[in-house]
Amino acid sequence: MKKILSLLLAVMMMVTVLAACGGGNSGSGDAGNGAAAVDTNTVAVGAVVIARDDVPEDDIYAFVSTIFENKDAITEQHAKGGELDLDFASSVTSVPYHPGAAKYFAEKGKDVASVKDGAGTGSSKALTFGTGGESGTYYGFGGVLSSYVSNNTGVSVTAVTSGGSKANIEDLAAGDVQLAFVQSDVMSYGYNGERLFDSKVDNFSVVAALYMEQVQIVTTNPDIKSVADLAGKSVSIGDRGSGVWFNAVDVLGAYGIDPDTGISPVYQGFSDSADSLKDGKIDAAFVVAGAPTTAIVDLATAKPVYLVSLDEEHTSNLLAASPYYSAYTIPAGTY
Incomplete structure (x- = not known):
């Protein structure tokens, strides 16, 4: 009996010590x-997709319409799809919209502030979409959009990693990409030749504002x-x-x-x-x-x-x- 009592006492003492030390918890607690x-x-600033002016009107129309007409399917693949909104998408005022995008928004009763004259008249070809780093939202969401458009239209879009907004505008100006994700503030800097840019880069137009970047x-x-x-x-x-x-x-x-x-x-x-x-x-x-x-x-x-x-x-x-x-x-x- 004494041995049993001693054993119970030892167990109780060990439980007390473990409780004082946090027991089997990870130690992070509520922290x-x-x-x-x-x-x-x-x-926050806006996350905006832009396109070279020479991308055909029909290709941009297909890109925008496919995304916004299939919001639920895209949201199943990436949470940012749930933030797609026609009012926000058509709200950019600092840079004109591509005619293909403006056409789709007009069909939905959304008038954009301005449309780029002379844009949308180039020849159709596979589109490269400049996004961002591998661990950023641009690349993850851009990849989902590219795959969905490619799989459901006659337009081929390939998302590639990049150095971010400024690099995307420079790559787009050089013709290395045809679509790009940009922050709305950086887009404005480039179009007006301010802060990040020594001169204007204005051979692009807006496709859609997709979500807010915090x-x-x-x-x-x-x-x-x-x-x-x-x-x-x-x-x-x-x-x-x-x-x-x-x-x-x-x-x-x-x-x-x-x-x-x-x-x-x-x-x-x-x-x-x-x-x-x-x-x-x-x-x-x-x-x-x-x-x-x-x-x-x-x-x-x-x-x-x-x-x-x-x-x-x-x-x-x-x-x-x-x-x-x-x-x-x-x-x-x-x-």
Whole structure:
């Protein structure tokens, strides 16, 4: 009997010790929810598909109509399909629309702001679609769109990886691609020869605005709760001169933080930024892409991630200075 009591006492003591140490839990506790626990207030730009002016009207009509007439089927393959909306798609004002796209939207009762004169008269051929990096939304969603259009129309579209918005505009101008994903702000810079571009690149027109791209400030440090907390920290702000870099410059500037001296800047793309966060090499990273973004989703499986919100006052100041942004809330549960 004494042996049995001693054994029971030993078991009870071990259970107590394990409970104090967290037992068999992973140790992450509620922190594993990270950014999923709360809404995140930020700003966003549009993700827009553009085309060379010499792509035939019929080809662009087939591309746009196939996407919007098969929204449910596309959404089954990629969540961004659920954000396709005719009003948003036809809402771009800074660059004229391709005639093929304008024709489809007019059939749906949506008048675009302007249509590119002389566009849509080239010869039909296989189309190459410049997207983005392998871990970004551009490539994932662009691949789905390309495959669906190719499999359901007489138009062949192939999605390829690229260096992002600026590179896509340059590749499109050079004739290396015929379709491209771009941020709406970078598209405007290129068309008007501003910021990222030394001269105008205007041999393209709009196909459709597809969804909003959120400026996501990602960290694995729960003590970084506001943009102001980034001061003095190591922060990835995209490749210098990229669209992400200008977004970071705009957001940091709204808080009075110089991107060269107010932080320790690191110039990395989405995947490298996620790896650096995972390895503890940087404190935070700017990622501009449709949420949920693959690179952040993958990071969140390894450790808790948090998204940094912009407060209302600084958001208002940013929107006043840069009207191509829109206020946006990333809902809890996105990651």
